[in-house]
Amino acid sequence: MPFSYPKNEKLKSRKTIDLLFSEGKSVSKYPLRLVYMPVDQADGPLRAGVSVSKKYFKKAVDRNYYKRVLRETYRLNKAILDNLDRPYAFMFFYQTKDRLTYQEINLKTIQLFEKFVSQVNATPIR
Known part of the structure:
Protein backbone atom coordinates (compact mmCIF):
# COMPACT_ATOMS: atom_id res chain seq x y z
CA MET A 1 0.00 0.00 0.00
CA PRO A 2 1.46 3.36 -0.95
CA PHE A 3 1.93 5.97 1.75
CA SER A 4 -0.39 8.55 0.27
CA TYR A 5 -3.46 10.55 1.22
CA PRO A 6 -5.19 11.11 -2.13
CA LYS A 7 -8.15 13.37 -2.69
CA ASN A 8 -10.61 10.46 -2.85
CA GLU A 9 -9.75 9.54 0.77
CA LYS A 10 -10.48 13.01 2.15
CA LEU A 11 -13.74 13.42 3.99
CA LYS A 12 -15.37 16.49 2.47
CA SER A 13 -19.06 15.67 2.17
CA ARG A 14 -21.10 17.86 4.55
CA LYS A 15 -23.86 15.23 4.51
CA THR A 16 -21.48 12.46 5.60
CA ILE A 17 -19.90 14.65 8.27
CA ASP A 18 -23.35 15.50 9.70
CA LEU A 19 -24.25 11.79 9.74
CA LEU A 20 -20.96 11.01 11.47
CA PHE A 21 -21.79 13.30 14.37
CA SER A 22 -25.41 12.21 14.66
CA GLU A 23 -25.07 8.44 14.17
CA GLY A 24 -21.35 7.69 14.41
CA LYS A 25 -19.56 5.73 17.09
CA SER A 26 -16.43 6.81 18.86
CA VAL A 27 -13.17 5.34 20.07
CA SER A 28 -10.45 7.28 21.85
CA LYS A 29 -6.90 7.06 23.06
CA TYR A 30 -5.96 10.22 24.94
CA PRO A 31 -5.55 12.84 23.46
CA LEU A 32 -6.91 11.49 20.17
CA ARG A 33 -10.49 10.58 19.32
CA LEU A 34 -11.90 8.83 16.27
CA VAL A 35 -15.59 9.17 15.34
CA TYR A 36 -16.49 6.61 12.68
CA MET A 37 -19.36 5.25 10.66
CA PRO A 38 -19.59 2.59 7.92
CA VAL A 39 -20.29 3.94 4.43
CA ASP A 40 -21.52 2.40 1.18
CA GLN A 41 -19.10 0.49 -1.03
CA ALA A 42 -19.87 2.99 -3.82
CA ASP A 43 -18.30 5.78 -1.77
CA GLY A 44 -14.90 4.19 -2.27
CA PRO A 45 -12.13 3.60 0.25
CA LEU A 46 -11.74 4.98 3.73
CA ARG A 47 -12.72 8.62 4.10
CA ALA A 48 -10.78 10.54 6.73
CA GLY A 49 -10.93 14.06 8.07
CA PHE A 57 -5.50 26.29 20.19
CA LYS A 58 -6.60 29.87 19.59
CA LYS A 59 -4.02 30.59 16.89
CA ALA A 60 -4.64 29.14 13.44
CA VAL A 61 -0.91 28.47 13.09
CA ASP A 62 -1.05 26.03 16.00
CA ARG A 63 -4.26 24.35 14.79
CA ASN A 64 -2.83 23.94 11.30
CA TYR A 65 0.36 22.41 12.69
CA TYR A 66 -1.55 19.73 14.60
CA LYS A 67 -3.83 19.06 11.63
CA ARG A 68 -0.73 18.49 9.47
CA VAL A 69 0.67 16.14 12.11
CA LEU A 70 -2.61 14.19 12.29
CA ARG A 71 -2.80 13.86 8.49
CA GLU A 72 0.82 12.68 8.38
CA THR A 73 0.33 10.08 11.12
CA TYR A 74 -2.81 8.86 9.33
CA ARG A 75 -0.93 8.65 6.04
CA LEU A 76 1.93 6.65 7.51
CA ASN A 77 -0.21 4.31 9.64
CA LYS A 78 -3.26 3.67 7.48
CA ALA A 79 -1.89 0.21 6.64
CA ILE A 80 -3.24 -0.82 10.06
CA PHE A 92 -9.79 12.28 13.68
CA PHE A 93 -9.62 14.77 16.60
CA TYR A 94 -6.82 16.19 18.73
CA GLN A 95 -8.48 17.02 22.06
CA THR A 96 -6.11 18.59 24.55
CA LYS A 97 -4.16 21.74 25.26
CA ASP A 98 -1.03 19.64 25.76
CA ARG A 99 1.53 20.14 23.03
CA LEU A 100 2.67 16.59 22.33
CA THR A 101 5.60 15.85 20.07
CA TYR A 102 5.20 14.21 16.68
CA GLN A 103 6.58 10.91 18.04
CA GLU A 104 4.05 10.86 20.89
CA ILE A 105 1.16 11.62 18.54
CA ASN A 106 2.35 8.94 16.11
CA PHE A 116 -10.49 0.93 16.33
CA VAL A 117 -9.79 -2.19 14.25
CA SER A 118 -10.34 -4.52 17.22
CA GLN A 119 -13.60 -2.74 18.11
CA VAL A 120 -14.91 -2.83 14.54
CA ASN A 121 -13.97 -6.49 14.04
CA ALA A 122 -15.68 -7.42 17.31
CA THR A 123 -18.95 -5.70 16.27
CA PRO A 124 -21.27 -7.82 14.10
CA ILE A 125 -22.27 -6.41 10.71
CA ARG A 126 -25.91 -5.44 10.34
Whole structure:
Protein backbone atom coordinates (compact mmCIF):
# COMPACT_ATOMS: atom_id res chain seq x y z
CA MET A 1 0.00 0.00 0.00
CA PRO A 2 1.46 3.36 -0.95
CA PHE A 3 1.93 5.97 1.75
CA SER A 4 -0.39 8.55 0.27
CA TYR A 5 -3.46 10.55 1.22
CA PRO A 6 -5.19 11.11 -2.13
CA LYS A 7 -8.15 13.37 -2.69
CA ASN A 8 -10.61 10.46 -2.85
CA GLU A 9 -9.75 9.54 0.77
CA LYS A 10 -10.48 13.01 2.15
CA LEU A 11 -13.74 13.42 3.99
CA LYS A 12 -15.37 16.49 2.47
CA SER A 13 -19.06 15.67 2.17
CA ARG A 14 -21.10 17.86 4.55
CA LYS A 15 -23.86 15.23 4.51
CA THR A 16 -21.48 12.46 5.60
CA ILE A 17 -19.90 14.65 8.27
CA ASP A 18 -23.35 15.50 9.70
CA LEU A 19 -24.25 11.79 9.74
CA LEU A 20 -20.96 11.01 11.47
CA PHE A 21 -21.79 13.30 14.37
CA SER A 22 -25.41 12.21 14.66
CA GLU A 23 -25.07 8.44 14.17
CA GLY A 24 -21.35 7.69 14.41
CA LYS A 25 -19.56 5.73 17.09
CA SER A 26 -16.43 6.81 18.86
CA VAL A 27 -13.17 5.34 20.07
CA SER A 28 -10.45 7.28 21.85
CA LYS A 29 -6.90 7.06 23.06
CA TYR A 30 -5.96 10.22 24.94
CA PRO A 31 -5.55 12.84 23.46
CA LEU A 32 -6.91 11.49 20.17
CA ARG A 33 -10.49 10.58 19.32
CA LEU A 34 -11.90 8.83 16.27
CA VAL A 35 -15.59 9.17 15.34
CA TYR A 36 -16.49 6.61 12.68
CA MET A 37 -19.36 5.25 10.66
CA PRO A 38 -19.59 2.59 7.92
CA VAL A 39 -20.29 3.94 4.43
CA ASP A 40 -21.52 2.40 1.18
CA GLN A 41 -19.10 0.49 -1.03
CA ALA A 42 -19.87 2.99 -3.82
CA ASP A 43 -18.30 5.78 -1.77
CA GLY A 44 -14.90 4.19 -2.27
CA PRO A 45 -12.13 3.60 0.25
CA LEU A 46 -11.74 4.98 3.73
CA ARG A 47 -12.72 8.62 4.10
CA ALA A 48 -10.78 10.54 6.73
CA GLY A 49 -10.93 14.06 8.07
CA VAL A 50 -8.97 15.80 10.81
CA SER A 51 -9.95 18.47 13.29
CA VAL A 52 -8.29 20.48 16.04
CA SER A 53 -10.49 22.59 18.28
CA LYS A 54 -10.23 26.35 18.45
CA LYS A 55 -11.04 25.92 22.14
CA TYR A 56 -7.59 24.43 22.77
CA PHE A 57 -5.50 26.29 20.19
CA LYS A 58 -6.60 29.87 19.59
CA LYS A 59 -4.02 30.59 16.89
CA ALA A 60 -4.64 29.14 13.44
CA VAL A 61 -0.91 28.47 13.09
CA ASP A 62 -1.05 26.03 16.00
CA ARG A 63 -4.26 24.35 14.79
CA ASN A 64 -2.83 23.94 11.30
CA TYR A 65 0.36 22.41 12.69
CA TYR A 66 -1.55 19.73 14.60
CA LYS A 67 -3.83 19.06 11.63
CA ARG A 68 -0.73 18.49 9.47
CA VAL A 69 0.67 16.14 12.11
CA LEU A 70 -2.61 14.19 12.29
CA ARG A 71 -2.80 13.86 8.49
CA GLU A 72 0.82 12.68 8.38
CA THR A 73 0.33 10.08 11.12
CA TYR A 74 -2.81 8.86 9.33
CA ARG A 75 -0.93 8.65 6.04
CA LEU A 76 1.93 6.65 7.51
CA ASN A 77 -0.21 4.31 9.64
CA LYS A 78 -3.26 3.67 7.48
CA ALA A 79 -1.89 0.21 6.64
CA ILE A 80 -3.24 -0.82 10.06
CA LEU A 81 -6.72 -0.12 8.70
CA ASP A 82 -6.29 -2.38 5.64
CA ASN A 83 -7.94 -5.45 7.12
CA LEU A 84 -11.36 -3.84 7.62
CA ASP A 85 -14.26 -5.69 6.04
CA ARG A 86 -15.97 -2.55 4.71
CA PRO A 87 -15.17 1.12 4.07
CA TYR A 88 -15.57 3.66 6.86
CA ALA A 89 -15.75 7.42 7.13
CA PHE A 90 -14.11 8.92 10.17
CA MET A 91 -13.01 12.16 11.78
CA PHE A 92 -9.79 12.28 13.68
CA PHE A 93 -9.62 14.77 16.60
CA TYR A 94 -6.82 16.19 18.73
CA GLN A 95 -8.48 17.02 22.06
CA THR A 96 -6.11 18.59 24.55
CA LYS A 97 -4.16 21.74 25.26
CA ASP A 98 -1.03 19.64 25.76
CA ARG A 99 1.53 20.14 23.03
CA LEU A 100 2.67 16.59 22.33
CA THR A 101 5.60 15.85 20.07
CA TYR A 102 5.20 14.21 16.68
CA GLN A 103 6.58 10.91 18.04
CA GLU A 104 4.05 10.86 20.89
CA ILE A 105 1.16 11.62 18.54
CA ASN A 106 2.35 8.94 16.11
CA LEU A 107 2.45 6.35 18.91
CA LYS A 108 -1.04 7.33 20.09
CA THR A 109 -2.32 7.14 16.49
CA ILE A 110 -1.05 3.58 16.14
CA GLN A 111 -2.69 2.61 19.44
CA LEU A 112 -5.94 4.33 18.41
CA PHE A 113 -6.05 2.58 15.03
CA GLU A 114 -5.40 -0.81 16.64
CA LYS A 115 -8.16 -0.16 19.16
CA PHE A 116 -10.49 0.93 16.33
CA VAL A 117 -9.79 -2.19 14.25
CA SER A 118 -10.34 -4.52 17.22
CA GLN A 119 -13.60 -2.74 18.11
CA VAL A 120 -14.91 -2.83 14.54
CA ASN A 121 -13.97 -6.49 14.04
CA ALA A 122 -15.68 -7.42 17.31
CA THR A 123 -18.95 -5.70 16.27
CA PRO A 124 -21.27 -7.82 14.10
CA ILE A 125 -22.27 -6.41 10.71
CA ARG A 126 -25.91 -5.44 10.34
